[in-house]
Amino acid sequence: MTDSGAVVYSLHPNCQGGDHYFSDSGHFYIIFQEKGTFRMTTNMNQDTNAQEHTLPPNWKNNLYYWAVQDHFNFLKPVSDWGVEFCCAFSFQDNCADVYSVHPDVLNFLPGGLSVTKGPTFGIWENIKTIKNDSNTQLTWEKKITKKVGYNKEKMTQITHNWKIAASVSIESGELAKLIAKLQLSFSAEYGGSHVNTENESWNETTEVGELLKFELKPNERVYLWQYKLCLGEEPVLFCRDLTIDDEPNPPTEVPLPPAQP
Known part of the structure; x- marks a missing residue:
């Protein structure tokens, strides 16, 4: 797939500033979380045939929205039943059907690892x-x-039940690494640490030696600290x-350094 021949249009002022955009059956839908409304239009450049409606209660503050054949779908954040997949049959329907989301699906979604494994965090470890x-x-x-490096063995476990087509150029291990990098870069809202790890070693974890030399004063102690990033209870990256x-x-x-927006 390429982007050749693409045309870029400006958004009509009424269509700007939305939190979520999706389309289905000739209409574009725009979710405005702060206003508590959604807008539907057949042309986001001209705002043609526009209507604006109040969001039903269950449509508010969700993470993902999409529509298929006039069925409106969204994922609700973690509740008592975990992450929920909701389906509504019209924009006036609060939420007709509710289902749990399989962990293998969550692992693939941005921020999903924080639900299945736990949020990421950094910790200093006294190694000597x-x-x-x-x-x-x-x-x-x-x-x-x-x-030093990346805990490939633990992270690759999330891909065990995935079926990756032969035409895809990335292997499951590399895909798991990419997902781990992204999870660490996300803000705390999505269970991340908001850090940029591009300059760290993302090779598989190995033990390396480093020669150190100190002049120690009488009765002096020196502490050696190493920073590691964890996902839930498991270390992911040793700096x-x-x-x-x-x-x-x-x-x-x-x-x-902090992750860039």
């Missing part, structure tokens, strides 16, 4: 404490071992650089 218990200064020099200080409490700063 070096101390000089003597009354004289000493030189400490050793190779320390740390994990490369270490932070070294004399504080027993973990650092407070996030060593990764």
Whole structure:
């Protein structure tokens, strides 16, 4: 599929600023969450045959909207029953049918991993404490071992039940990696950490050695900290650089740049 021959039109002022856009059966639908309305029109450039209606209660504050053959569908955020798939038979229908959403579907959707696995978060791990218990200064020099990279084994598990067509150029392992990257970049609203991890190693996790040398004062302690990003209870990414200080409490700063909008 290509975008050759495409034509770009400006949006009519009445059609601008929507939170969700979808189309079906010759109409375009625009959801305005803050106003609590949706607009339907046959032409978003001219705002032709436009109507605006109040959103039924169950249509408000959902994550995804689409329509197929005059059936309106949307996904509701997590409730007591988990994420719900709702189907309405007209724009006046509050919500005719409600179904649960299968975890394999959620894993593929932006933010879905935060529902099936848990939200992402970053944590500093103390991988080594070096101390000089003597009354004289000493030189400490050793190779320390740390994990670096992406937890491919755990993340690839989300693709086990997916069927990827042979014509698709990406493998399941690479797709899982891409989904993990995106999940980490999302805002907290979607269970992400809002960090950019492009400069980190996304190769499969391995143990690497790093030679360190310190001058330790008498009775001094030095703490080696490594930052890792987790998804629920599982570590997803072990960052490369270490932070070294004399504080027993973990650092407070996030060593990764914020994700770009």
